[in-house]
């Protein structure tokens with residue numbers, strides 16, 4: 001792998017990407033493989049660190065969204081994940097099937113059904129009896145509907161990130177771990193990055209995908225984004241009958257919608273006998289660097305109540321608690337845009353806890369933005385100025 005150990009370079013890259021999480025790695029891959037660009041991918045830490053949002057063995061992928069623009073993106077993301085898996089000879093996606101379980105009177109149920117129907121996404125509707133019969137590890141009473149999507153599955157997250165990075169190097173990209181960018185000097189033809197060790201990196205164009213560190217980096221460039229960093233409790237629950245919750249017995253990914261938030265579960269995978277079942281919200285923290293200074297349990301009690309009511313064969317207290325961070329926007333949609341002055345700088349941030357599955361398409365969109373090329377995707381929901389612009393409709397808020 002063409003990995004340099006940080007420091008400076010005298011060459012001028014076509015594009016530098018700050019942040020080697022899943023979004024930056026996908027962007028560097030797309031730029032090098034599909035756009036023939038000479039790319040440098042920088043990260044402040046080692047390439048397999050656990051301090052951002054992209055580490056770990058599993059992430060959910062699904063078509064189950066109420067918004068058409070996400071399903072549209074997923075129609076391209078699925079074949080792109082397959083392309084990456086084939087190129088890198090790795091298993092990246094395991095399809096388990098999955099369902100969103102929503103109250104019958106929640107408007108999101110109708111929106112999701114409409115969207116899946118209009119875009120011809122194969123799906124079926126499950127009654128509580130269907131759910132209980134098919135999946136004895138779950139128990140639902142009247143008033144709920146399961147929207148089942150056979151294409152839902154689990155992405156091998158660490159493998160995905162590493163595959164993007166190694167494929168990027170196959171196409172001439174340079175990986176620069178341990179290269180913390182502490183200064184950016186913009187210019188219309190060239191951008192200079194200053195690193196912690198005093199070295200510099202020159203590039204003609206720049207993409208910033210710095211995850212929970214994005215707010216400060218972008219503020220340095222005059223772009224103020226309402227990004228909140230949340231510390232998320234990642235919980236694993238002991239199963240008294242593990243077979244009921246295993247992939248081999250056909251247990252699916254599931255997303256339980258409460259109306260205000262959701263809880264999501266994956267078939268037993270990373271720890272034997274323990275089901276990953278987590279809240280989709282956490283407590284805001286001042287900085288990703290302070291993630292471990294408190295032992296906050298936001299969301300855990302809610303999931304515990306859910307377990308007591310809906311998961312008859314799980315213990316009602318988690319056996320393992322880990323942490324991760326979300327970077328959240330007010331409407332829960334990411335920001336994918338260009339700098340208002342320096343059009344050779346693009347950025348992607350605020351993935352709000354659901355950006356992993358979208359990464360290949362995010363990489364494509366950020367490549368198109370930074371190279372000033374047209375995009376087939378609906379980008380209005382992702383514009384940086386939507387938080388102030390009049391045309392933005394707050395009722396389009398994502399429920400994810």
Ligand SMILES: Cc1cc2nc3c(=O)[nH]c(=O)nc-3n(C[C@H](O)[C@H](O)[C@H](O)COP(=O)(O)OP(=O)(O)OC[C@H]3O[C@@H](n4cnc5c(N)ncnc54)[C@H](O)[C@@H]3O)c2cc1C
Pocket residue numbers: 018019020021022023024042043044045051052053054055058059060061179180181182209210211212213214217232234323324325326348349350351352353354355356357358
């Ligand atoms: C617990 C959890 C579960 C999730 N589940 C799902 C799921 O099931 N499905 C789904 O689609 N999504 C899911 N997500 C969301 C998804 O993982 C994130 O949206 C995605 O990983 C965000 O990636 P990123 O590249 O923007 O950020 P990050 O992964 O945080 O990457 C940013 C990188 O920028 C680097 N960086 C920052 N500042 C600098 C600097 N100055 N110089 C150099 N490098 C810098 C950081 O070191 C970091 O590596 C989940 C997230 C969490 C935390």
